[in-house]
Amino acid sequence: MSFNSISEFLTMGGHGLYVWLSYGLGLVVILANLIVPLQAGKRLRVQLTRRLLREKQGS
C-alpha cells in the first residue's frame, strides 16, 4: 500500500481535489452509460407493447 493513513489517502499528497474529481467523473460517465440505455430499453418495451396490444384490439 502506498498510503499510511486514511487522511493521507484522501488528501493524495495535496492532489486530492484533482484525483477525486477525475474518479468522480469516471463514475458518472460509466453509470450514465448503463442507466441511460437501461431506462431507454424499458421505455421502448412498454411503448411497443402498448401499441401492439392496441393494434390487436383494433383488428
Next chain:
Amino acid sequence: MSDKKWMPRWFYQLASPRWCYQICGKLLPWFTALALGLLIGGTIWALVFAPADYQQGNSFRIIYLHVPSAILAQSCYMLMAIAGAIGLIWKMKVADMVAKSCAPIGASLAVLALLTGAIWGKPTWGSWWVWDARLTSMLILFFLYLGVMALNSAIESESTAAQATAVLALVGLVNIPIIKYSVEWWNTLHQPATFKLTEKPAMPVEMWLPLLVMVIGFYAFFAVTLMMRLRNEILRRERRAGWVKELLLSKSAV
C-alpha cells in the same frame, strides 16, 4: 453453396437482427461481471496500491482513467466507421445499428478523456487546457461524434441517415492517426504513448499492470453498454417483425 464455405457461419448470422439480439442477451451477464470485476479491482489497485509518481506525486493516478477512456474513445470511433462502411457496402442493417449505437458511447468517453486530461494538466502543466496537437485532435474527435449524432437524428429515413453518417464517420477516420502520432509529429507537452506494441512500457510494472487491467475493464464495459444500446436499437427498428411482437407479448403476459 460450396464456394461460400470459407466464410464461417457466424458471419452470416451477424447479419440477422434476431440472432444478434439473442446472442447479445446471452453475452451481457458475462461481460457485465467481467467489467465489474476488472473496473473495481483495477480502481482499488490504481488508487491504493500503485506507487505515486516521483515527479507528479498522486495526481499521476488520473492516468488510470485518462488513458483507458482515450483509447476506448478512439477504438469506438474505428468500430463506428468500420460498421458504417460494412452497412454502406453490404447494406447490413445490424452494422448500421452498431454504428449508431457507438456514437453516444464514444462521445461520452471522449468527454471523460478530455476532462480527466484537463484536471491532470492543472497540477502537472499549470494549465487546464493548451492548444496542443494531441488535445486539439482529441477535441475534434469529440466534435466528430457530435456531428455523427446530429446528422443521424436530422435525417428522417433510417437508411439514408445510416449512409450519411457512415460517410461522415469514414471521412473523420483521418483524425485517428493524427491523434496517435500527434505526440511524435509536433512539439508537445503531452507525454508519449504508454503502451506500444513493439516495446516494453517505460514505466515500472507496478504502474502499468493496473493500467492494463483498467484498459481491459474499459473494453469490457464498452461491450456491455454497446450491447445494451444495440439490443434497444434492434427492437426499435425491427418492431414490425414477427419475432419482436412475439417477444413483447410473451413478456407482457407474465
